[in-house]
Amino acid sequence: MSEPVNQARRALNEAPADRLVGGVGEVLARSYGITDVELYQVDYRLAELLPLTEGDSITNPGHPAWRAFDHQSPILIDGAAWIPVTMRGERRGVLRLSPVPDDREALTALAEVATALAHEVAAVSAGTDVYRAARRSQRLTLAAEMQWDLLPGRSRIRPSFSLAGQLEPAYAVRGDSFDWSDDGERLWLSTINGTGEGVAASLLTSLGTHALRNARRAGLGLADQAALADQAIYDLYRGEQHLSALLMELDLRSGMMTVVDAGSPRLVLLRDGEVTEQPLEAQFPLGMFEATDYHEQRFPLERGDRVFVVSDGVVDATSQQARYGETALDRFLRRTGPMAPLDAVRSLIGDLRAFVAGDLVDDAVVVCLDWTGPQP
Numbered sequence: 182m183s184e185p186v187n188q189a190r191r192a193l194n195e196a197p198a199d200r201l202v203g204g205v206g207e208v209l210a211r212s213y214g215i216t217d218v219e220l221y222q223v224d225y226r227l228a229e230l231l232p233l234t235e236g237d238s239i240t241n242p243g244h245p246a247w248r249a250f251d252h253q254s255p256i257l258i259d260g261a262a263w264i265p266v267t268m269r270g271e272r273r274g275v276l277r278l279s280p281v282p283d284d285r286e287a288l289t290a291l292a293e294v295a296t297a298l299a300h301e302v303a304a305v306s307a308g309t310d311v312y313r314a315a316r317r318s319q320r321l322t323l324a325a326e327m328q329w330d331l332l333p334g335r336s337r338i339r340p341s342f343s344l345a346g347q348l349e350p351a352y353a354v355r356g357d358s359f360d361w362s363d364d365g366e367r368l369w370l371s372t373i374n375g376t377g378e379g380v381a382a383s384l385l386t387s388l389g390t391h392a393l394r395n396a397r398r399a400g401l402g403l404a405d406q407a408a409l410a411d412q413a414i415y416d417l418y419r420g421e422q423h424l425s426a427l428l429m430e431l432d433l434r435s436g437m438m439t440v441v442d443a444g445s446p447r448l449v450l451l452r453d454g455e456v457t458e459q460p461l462e463a464q465f466p467l468g469m470f471e472a473t474d475y476h477e478q479r480f481p482l483e484r485g486d487r488v489f490v491v492s493d494g495v496v497d498a499t500s501q502q503a504r505y506g507e508t509a510l511d512r513f514l515r516r517t518g519p520m521a522p523l524d525a526v527r528s529l530i531g532d533l534r535a536f537v538a539g540d541l542v543d544d545a546v547v548v549c550l551d552w553t554g555p556q557p
Contacts, residue, residue, distance in 0.1 A: 183286075185212035189294040198305035202233060205298060213287060215278050220266065220298070221246055222274035222316035225329065225351040227527045230274055233315045249275045251524065255288050257281060264292055268299035270338025272523060274316070322353045327383040329354075331390055333361050336523040340556040341433045342368060345522035346548040347530055349494070350540040356382030356424075357492050357546035360390050362397065366433055369397055372548050374425040374446045374492040381422075382544075389414055389424045389467055403428045403441045407467065407475040411443070414468025423468040427461075427490055434555045436482040441475050443467050446546065447496065449511070451487040454518060456511040459488075484554035487525075489514055494545030498533050505536055522549040 189208045196204030206218035221230040221239060230239040230246050239246045245256040249263040250272060256263045261279035265272065276295045281287065306312050321329070328348060336345040344361060348354040356375015361368065371393055375386045392410035401409065407428055414424060427445030431438050440448070444466035448459040459480065465473050482488070491510065498505040513532055517525035526547050533541060 183290045185209075186290050186293045186297070188212065190297050193297055193301040198309040199311045201298060201301055201305065205294060209278065209291075209294070213281065213291075215281060217261075217277070217279045219277045220274060220302075221277060222266075222312065223250065223272060224316050224318050225321070225325075226318070226349075227335075227347060227351075227523075227530070229318050231316055231318060233312070238318060246275050246277065255292055257283060257288065262288065262291060264288075264295040266295045266299045266302075268296060268303060270336045270343065270523075271299070271303070271334045272336060273299050273302060317352070319352050322379070324355045324379050324383040325351070325353050327380070327387060328356075328358055331358060331360075331387055337361065337363075339363065339365075339433075341553055342431070343522045343551040343553065344368075344370070344549070345526045346372075346546065347526045349530055349533070349545045349547075350542070353540075355379060355544050356386045357494065357544035358386045358390060359490075359546055359548050360393065362394075363433070368429075368431040368433060368550075370429045370431070370490075370548065370550065372427045372446050372490045372492070372546055374444075374494075374546070375544060376424065377422065385414070385418070385422050385424060388417065389426065393426075393428070402477065403430050403439055404475040404477050407441045407443055407464075408473065411465075411467045411469075411473050411475070412471075415471050418468055420469055420471070423466040425466045431482070431550075431552065436484070436486075436552055436555065437479055438482055438488075439477050439479050441477055443475065444469075446490050446492040449489040449491065449514060451489065451514055451518065452483060452485075454515060456514050482552045484552065486552045487518070487522075488550040488552070489525075490546075490548040490550075492544065492546045494541060494543040495529075495533065495547060497543065498537050498541055498545065500537050505533060509536075517549075522551055525549045 189205050192204040192208045202220045209215040220233040245263045249256040253265045262281040264276045266274045346359040358373045361370045392413040396406035396409040425444035428441040442461035
């Protein structure tokens with residue numbers, strides 16, 4: 182690791198939480214003569230890159246900033262560099278630096294600095310609103326604020342899998358959500374198709390998510406996780422409110438997928454360019470009845486498989502003339518084969534927005550999982 186990168190890491194560790202970019206900028210000025218440093222964060226809709234301090238948002242998909250974000254590689258143009266700010270597959274945005282010498286070694290070092298910045302922004306975001314406030318192009322509803330704070334992230338990459346998810350309408354989502362966790366041997370993924378309106382819907386989803394996390398962290402299997410969440414929701418709502426959820430556990434060594442379908446969103450498999458809906462054993466939503474017994478089912482994934490989970494808000498999206506529907510969904514999913522999961526999710530949401538000519542009215546959640554196979 183080069184000395185400028187070490188100095189940048191120290192500056193990030195020592196800078197106040199709200200001055201990370203300024204702190205690292207001082208190091209880059211001394212080491213490379215860089216005088217202009219700005220962080221652009223991707224907004225909640227995955228549609229704009231928003232500057233942390235000043236300047237215009239970037240929406241043009243052909244802009245160098247978006248090219249760096251989409252391809253996850255530095256773009257050097259007219260003496261300025263646009264460098265992805267990403268950690269463990271979580272794309273936070275891009276760093277604009279200028280002037281930057283056309284030097285491969287320098288660009289490699291600057292890419293390491295951008296990754297270190299991504300880690301530090303993630304570390305300090307719980308204690309400052311600076312970064313969260315700067316990545317919204319409009320005000321979040323209270324329900325949406327609760328939902329986004331509930332998420333584990335928006336994308337995740339490990340050698341054996343890649344994963345991404347998105348909520349819509351991003352600035353006004355109510356009850357749909359997703360959650361994931363992995364320990365190197367297993368990946369747990371839950372997707373919730375929420376019910377209700379406003380804060381009430383977010384509270385219900387939050388209870389279900391925390392109950393599932395509590396059971397998962399206690400080492401319980403999927404069926405018992407579902408049962409615990411079912412009981413927690415029933416105890417509070419006595420069957421008047423319930424949640425539809427899909428719980429999944431992927432063995433990262435074998436590719437065996439374990440599933441509990443509690444009135445779940447749709448599970449679609451993309452294999453060798455063909456789209457098929459995975460048949461699941463439909464069981465009661467969480468909290469509908471007292472003491473429901475849930476059952477697990479299993480099916481193997483093959484290396485290269487892609488799994489999509491989509492809620493009703495996707496297939497039921499409606500324009501003035503028609504419903505989006507399963508046929509259009511399957512056709513579009515087939516086209517996402519070459520895309521990374523986050524790009525596939527973003528493209529599908531973009532297609533839905535174009536179909537309805539604006540933001541979605543009803544909640545929608547889309548999650549994409551690529552199984553790349555067991556790793557040594």
